[in-house]
Amino acid sequence: MTLHPAVAAVRLGVRRALGGLEPGRTVVVACSGGADSLALLAATVFEGRKAGWRVVGATVDHGLQAGSADQAARVVEQMAALGADETFSATVRVEANGLGPEAAARRGRYAVLEEIAERVEASALLFGHTRDDQAETVLLGLTRGSGGRSLAGMRRRYDLVVRPLLDVARADTVTACQVEGISYWDDPHNSDPAYTRVRVRRTVLPMLEEQLGPGVAETLARTADQLRDDMDLLDDVAESAYAGLAGLPVDGLLDQAAPIRRRVLRLAALAAGAPAAELFHEHVLAMDALLTDWRGQKWVDLPGHLRCRRVDGHLSISR
Structure with a gap:
């Protein structure tokens, strides 16, 4: 029987x-129960x-929706049924700390998944982000x-994180x-127009496809790669320059x-402790x-709670 193109x-x-x-290595697949992550698993x-x-x-389980614990239990059963050698389920408490709900949930999710990957000595931690997510x-x-860094989108890999589906719709x-007969979960948050990303997914991108022609998502993803x-x-050059500028001399x-x-x-x-999610271009300027x-x-x-000062021919960043 011919393999279906989507599965392929x-x-x-x-x-x-x-x-x-190499054979014998361990990989962790992050799985929400949605189509992307289950297909990836x-x-x-x-x-x-x-x-x-x-x-x-x-x-x-972020605990942000009623019945989320039951959903996590169903995902564990699905992961085992699909052939995972081992399964993990973790519950995180989402604390905003000045972040929006999406960003706070993402931070908590990545932290616990990285802990799991470390625990099982994984060589890779896989996420199911697709070409559409990249666009x-x-x-x-x-x-x-x-x-430019934001326009470059999500990285295909960094540290243990790998995103194998960035070329897949x-x-x-x-x-x-x-x-493959896999039942998947449609997260209600993915259809809630209160979230900006949902409006981009359901309104903006379809409108661009309608007005400009098909292939907009693919083009945006290709632009990110370039x-x-x-x-x-530029980041490599900057890191080298930073290493050679001890004390941040003005000259x-x-x-x-x-x-x-x-x-x-x-x-x-x-390096001084500014949260990356809160450090904007305006601060740098x-x-x-x-x-x-x-x-x-x-x-x-x-x-x-940091301040950057110019003192005696140097910049100083401190609390």
Whole structure:
């Protein structure tokens, strides 16, 4: 029997992403019970059996919806039925700490999944983000004026995190589940227009496809790939420059090109304890003005209860 193209696309994504993984290694698949993550888990189990990997399924209950514990239990049963060698279920308490509900939930989810990956000595932690998710991320970054890094979208891999499905359409993960007889959960949050991402998914992208022609999501995702290489190069140069600028001397910073200098300032703020999710471009520009438009300003307030000052020919960031 011929393999359905949707199933083949998901399996190919896993095979390409994990092609260099040695037999005997462990991979963790983050699984919400939605079509994307269940299709990913099924494909990883299939590829893992051929390659000799140990596949662990992990689901996280944020406790934000009625019946979420029951849903997590169902996902555990599904992961086991799909052939996962081991399953985990964890409950996290979502604490905003100045973040929006989505960002706070994501932070808690990633933290506990990374703990699970460490516990089982995993070589990779897989997430089921698709090409459509990437397109939404790029559009959101564009509307927020968040700069090149946001437009570069989600990274295919960093540290243990791997996203094998960034070249796979969401429609393919849904079809793959249907073809393989996998029942999936539709998270009510994914249809709630109160969330900006939902409005982008259900209104903005379809309108762009209608007005500009099909393929907008694919084009946005391709743009992210192209930008990411440029951003990675600039970030590498900035990290090298930061390592060589001990004490943040004003003259040394001014010797750097503006894109590198501002990245160095951001790195310095992060190193001092500024939360990445709250450190915006406006903060970096204000720090940069202490160098390029110095008029005796006392300080610049930064998130994390920090202040950046210009003192004796150096910038200083402290609480």
